[in-house]
Amino acid sequence: MSTSTQQSSAxxxxxxxxxxxxxxxxxxxxxxxxxxxxxxxxxxxxxxxxTSWNIVLFVIYTVVLGTLGTxxxxxxxxxxxxxxxxxxxxLVISAxxxxxxxxxxxxxxxxxxxxxxxxxxxxxxxxxxxxxPGGGAYHxxxxxxxxxLLTTLISVPIGLMTAIYLVEYGSGRLKRSITxxxxxxxxxxxxxxxxxxxxxxxxxxxxxxRLGIMGAVALSVLMIPVIVRSAEEVLKLVPNELREAAYxxxxxxxxxxxxxxxxTAIAGLATGVTLAIxxxxxxxxxxxxxxxxxxxxxxxxxxGRMATLPVxxxxxxxxxxxxxxxxxxxxxxxxxxxxxxxxxxxxVARLISRLFAPKTSR
Amino acid sequence: MAKxxxxxxxxxxxxxxxxxxxxxLSIEPRSITALIGPSGCGKSTFxxxxxxxxxxxxxxxxxxxxxxxxQDLYGSDVDPVDVRRQxxxxxxxxNPFPTMSIYDNVAAGLRLNAKKTSKSDMDxxxxxxxxxxNLWNEVKDRLNRPGSGLSGGQQQRLCIxxxxxxxxxxxxxxxxxxxxxxxxxxxxxxxxxxxxEQFTIVIxxxxxxxxxxxxxxxxxxxxxxxxxxGRLIEYNPTEKIFSNPDEKATEDYISGRFG
Numbered sequence: 001m002s003t004s005t006q007q008s009s010a011x012x013x014x015x016x017x018x019x020x021x022x023x024x025x026x027x028x029x030x031x032x033x034x035x036x037x038x039x040x041x042x043x044x045x046x047x048x049x050x051t052s053w054n055i056v057l058f059v060i061y062t063v064v065l066g067t068l069g070t071x072x073x074x075x076x077x078x079x080x081x082x083x084x085x086x087x088x089x090x091l092v093i094s095a096x097x098x099x100x101x102x103x104x105x106x107x108x109x110x111x112x113x114x115x116x117x118x119x120x121x122x123x124x125x126x127x128x129x130x131x132x133p134g135g136g137a138y139h140x141x142x143x144x145x146x147x148x149l150l151t152t153l154i155s156v157p158i159g160l161m162t163a164i165y166l167v168e169y170g171s172g173r174l175k176r177s178i179t180x181x182x183x184x185x186x187x188x189x190x191x192x193x194x195x196x197x198x199x200x201x202x203x204x205x206x207x208x209x210r211l212g213i214m215g216a217v218a219l220s221v222l223m224i225p226v227i228v229r230s231a232e233e234v235l236k237l238v239p240n241e242l243r244e245a246a247y248x249x250x251x252x253x254x255x256x257x258x259x260x261x262x263x264t265a266i267a268g269l270a271t272g273v274t275l276a277i278x279x280x281x282x283x284x285x286x287x288x289x290x291x292x293x294x295x296x297x298x299x300x301x302x303x304g305r306m307a308t309l310p311v312x313x314x315x316x317x318x319x320x321x322x323x324x325x326x327x328x329x330x331x332x333x334x335x336x337x338x339x340x341x342x343x344x345x346x347x348v349a350r351l352i353s354r355l356f357a358p359k360t361s362r
Numbered sequence: 363m364a365k366x367x368x369x370x371x372x373x374x375x376x377x378x379x380x381x382x383x384x385x386x387l388s389i390e391p392r393s394i395t396a397l398i399g400p401s402g403c404g405k406s407t408f409x410x411x412x413x414x415x416x417x418x419x420x421x422x423x424x425x426x427x428x429x430x431x432x433q434d435l436y437g438s439d440v441d442p443v444d445v446r447r448q449x450x451x452x453x454x455x456x457n458p459f460p461t462m463s464i465y466d467n468v469a470a471g472l473r474l475n476a477k478k479t480s481k482s483d484m485d486x487x488x489x490x491x492x493x494x495x496n497l498w499n500e501v502k503d504r505l506n507r508p509g510s511g512l513s514g515g516q517q518q519r520l521c522i523x524x525x526x527x528x529x530x531x532x533x534x535x536x537x538x539x540x541x542x543x544x545x546x547x548x549x550x551x552x553x554x555x556x557x558x559e560q561f562t563i564v565i566x567x568x569x570x571x572x573x574x575x576x577x578x579x580x581x582x583x584x585x586x587x588x589x590x591x592g593r594l595i596e597y598n599p600t601e602k603i604f605s606n607p608d609e610k611a612t613e614d615y616i617s618g619r620f621g
Contacts, residue, residue, distance in 0.1 A: 171420055241457035245521070247418060249471040249528055250447030259474050263461040 033070050040066035114336025117329045127295035133326045137334050139297045140312035148281050150216035159227030167235040185225035193221040194286025212301025214290035219280045230272030234265045267356035274349035278342045284310035309338045364391035364562045365431040365531040372426035381407050383591035394563045396573035399583030404592030405566045409534050413449035414442040450530035454537040456517035458509035465505040471528035495523035496553050515546025535565040574604050582612045
């Protein structure tokens, strides 16, 4: 039998007359904590009106007073064990709320201000010859897509093959040192990756060079370790029994990897790649150094500067021209498009992992 | 197709650890040979050394000779991949390929080896293999469904069908029934009795009744203590092992006085 002998619907007056045979305390009705928080809100409102009104202080007062009130009331009526449970519940929910504040506020603000220029022109026009209102980010959007595509083309083969080496072939010191270096690469600041790519291309083409492919190389430095790590984890999850089953059929190791291991892990691999793309698509610093910015369309990553969404937003914000409002609106819309791209990639990743997962249904 | 296996002075190592020591035996073609013994005594290790599967584990190696119809398995010019094509294996846990349908699982041995086979030949092979594994009637209407949707016993028979589809000469079975219920076990045992008409079968089992029921010859493995290598204690016709074994240790083990 449970320690709470009474359903929560019963009123407090009946509970007082029936002592719990196990020596425990009665359970609070479910509305009690809400009532406590309501009272705390009224109290906080009073404090706020007496001193100076401030929405942030009001929320903080409400949460603190409500938590304390719930704890004290529960300790008196339900006993210390239940009281600690309620206290921790309040703390966890508060922490969740605090964590959500920046996210919600950011999305709200970006959508509100980005909606201003979220129109057809933004997606069809470049900034060539634009002074003042109008103009768009077509060139930056295409630049971001081209450079991200190139980055993916460079990183996925290298990252996947590294992961396959680590899981299927590597052993001993070489494997350990590669794992260590991949971990180090994961922590490289993005600006360093940009400087690396810049230095590399300056050696070949001379100082002042700006190319789309440079940006792709810089982003690859950031993307490869992410892919290696995620692919390694996914490949490790493929049961060894499947490899052995293939070996026992007389299938060579390389065909086993190609035809059994990778198809089994394809959902996880594709998800990892998609999330790695989402990770690099919003990088600004390396592109600032390596690709620069331009107002005109440039589809050729091997010839001159290209615009990209993050760098575009950065320049629209820091060098808006006169009057500044038009450029700042464009920066917000660019930020909105970028967030939508990342969210879209995350949705794609979820769809992939659902569609490609091995089927077990009858 | 069935072939004879002669093993002489076989030592098996994992790195510096000697797992199995001094095995000498001959396995007759078209028969079932059972290997019994307590856990960790090297039965599975020995079985895996018969088709060079133990080499998958880093550091594993053997000394001694395994000869199949005059061909030395461990000769310097022998490719382990070729060995495994001749000597199939069925594992303890059923392990159909989860990304493939029932049909593709059976066809996997040929498909994965990129053997060009016409559609009708492949259909015939799949049907023959599934019939050979007594699974055809249960799955013939759902060949394109995933193999992992079958029951455990059906999955194990699917794995047997997959193994016999490549037409090996020897079939090694590593505790094939330990994850199965008695009815599925019976189905697999019946299947083994049929398969021994064509194949040489070696089976590792912890179930002594099973060894007594299906095998012609039984080998008893044991080890003297923890950290010691496993040895082949006795290798005799099954009838003799279970009624009047030569060695005291065999009798103790079979009558349940230890282990």
